[in-house]
Amino acid sequence: MRTRHQIAVIPGDGIGREVVPAAISVLEAAGRRHGFELAWKEYDWSCERYARTGQMMPEDGLDQLRPSDAIFLGAVGYPGVPDHVSLWGLLLPIRRGFAQYACVRPLKLLPGVTTPLAGRAAKDIDLVVVRENNEGEYSKMGGRIYEGTDDELVIQEAVFTRRGVDRILAYAFELAGRRRGHVTSATKSNGIFHSMPFWDERFALMAARHPGVRTAQYHIDILSAHFVQHPDWFDVVVASNLFGDILSDLGAAIAGSIGVAASGNVNPERTAPSMFEPTHGSAPDIAGKGIANPVAQVWSGAMMLEHLGHPEAARDVERAIEAVLSDPATRTRDLGGRATTREVADALAQALR
Template identity: 40%
Template sequence: MTVKIIAQIAGDGIGPEVIRQGRKAADAATAKTGTDLEWRTFPWGASHYLSTGEVLPDDAVDRLSECDSIYLGAIGDPKVKPGILERGILLTLRFGFDMYVNLRPARAFPKVPVPIAGADGHSIDMLVVRENTEDLYMGLGATGDGSIDEAIEAERGLYDLTGSVKLETGHRMAMQMGIATEPAIRRITATACRFARGRGDDSILLATKANAMPQLYGFWEEIAADEAKAQGIPMETMNVDAMCYHAVRSPWDFGTVLCPNLFGDIVSDLFAGITGGLGVAAGGNLGDGLGMFEPIHGSAPDIAGTDRANPLAAILSAGLMLDSLGEHRAAKTIDRAVETFLSENDGDDLPREMGGQVGTEAVGDRVAEIIERIGEETP
């Protein structure tokens, strides 16, 4: 029997509630594939920080390196200043394991209302492939009272960046740096091409803003176009503002969308809203090694403990995780089970987020039952 070691970080708010259901689905899906999932639980998140003052222990990366994947609930709590946990956990792990791909699929599911006129009869199935280590999310910035004199340092899987910035205005000011490098653009473009080919898309679409920021995004366009040509996949470009406009008018026209880091964060949430909300929005952070998978919704502390959280996004994220581990049959079974659950139910039998009366735990139980029922049928 094959053993896969999964690091479980339940996180904050509804994180522990939804991650239990995703774990339940993953265990059910792998039960008949000859793979055993060994779960290792780590306590990191708001409660750990508030009780210990520690965001991550010094040996966190080493301990996680012993695992095959990370399964994350959600990070964030109003008792903790914004940015401490997000940067201290999420970005530390993304950068530490060079997870240069943020994968965010967005598709319309049965019985999930799509808030777009004329959507009936159209298939909506989009995939955002977001560069995950550069752009304006490098974490390089400063504020100053009339001037900024800042040393610049950043470690990435591809390089170590060092330098300094010196600015004078005479006024209070802030500076945030966006960086793009050729190897980083090439590898994410190649990844987008690979996913497009696997989905059957005949091209990729790059979200850009080169007309306003030619140095950064003009460079992106140049390198991405050259790499897509080398991969044998046509690439089109669209200004990100125009993309948002057209996406809410005809989302069925979109397929694989390649995005720099900032645009990918924004566009993927828009696409999630178009396809029915964050309750069905899965996400994954991938690289050439350890990956981390999480629903893209937040910790929603206002509904924590009320059995109202929709666990389907967490369940779908578990499917993405299994797919990345080579457990393709189990991943397909989870996808089919979610679609079957939504197809077979309506009204009060849907999750509370979708206007039904079924709580978090019960949704997880029903999906797990369907997985057991259809597991043998999935090729």
């Protein structure tokens, strides 16, 4: 009997509505090859819905998603809806409500993709940013007083708990143990007085529990410079919510294009569904033109397949991506080619047959 997975699909806005269907066709090809089925249930939760109803998703949105085996998200955001509205109205409630505390962002220089770094090759750029996804600097704690006056005061609190820090560090060390055995910590303990020294203390304790994993730690400013100058130094990089967000976008640029940058919002304990999405945004400037790069969405789908228990199918999708990008005829405009979204998806599905 074929395994069947229930997948909640949120195409979202802009190019999300183009790259999600393209990626679904590729993942279904992988399912046919490896003997499992993916049953998709689509939700129209988006900025368009917000403009219509005043909500990014309904009040019982998490209850609707909870029975799913995974969530496949496109992109969220559109002109006219402030970014903090779309983020706090959809993505963050899902990430936090489902304890998706590990944001996993692989950054790899793929065949056919050119890095802006001179003299660097694929062997030099292959790392994973593990970002704490539920607390840290992305907090609603704080407020404003004396608004509109010269005495206006704004307070924004960051939240770091021992449980939250330890579990993301443990995830990073365990991942490094399955890769090349090296973890780098992003910190800023020389400038941020309380939270970052605490992060450093927990990192040292976690390192002692994993003697087989080598470690390094850098302040975020010099670490950003090292990403550009020495990308080959890094295997797994673990960071707080804000630092991980910034580093993963910088890493995507180093890897040649945010159009190929995948990510997973993972609940490692599997007490609720995990969510997989590309790192890129909704790109309203090219939406509707059929030219968006679907690779990041497809690679996010490969991460989803691995999470669902199909590692060989995930590897096959990744190999198909590498084969298709090796051919200039099947690269989109962001990679210097002229292929359409659908042409790339068709080529990927063909590579899986």
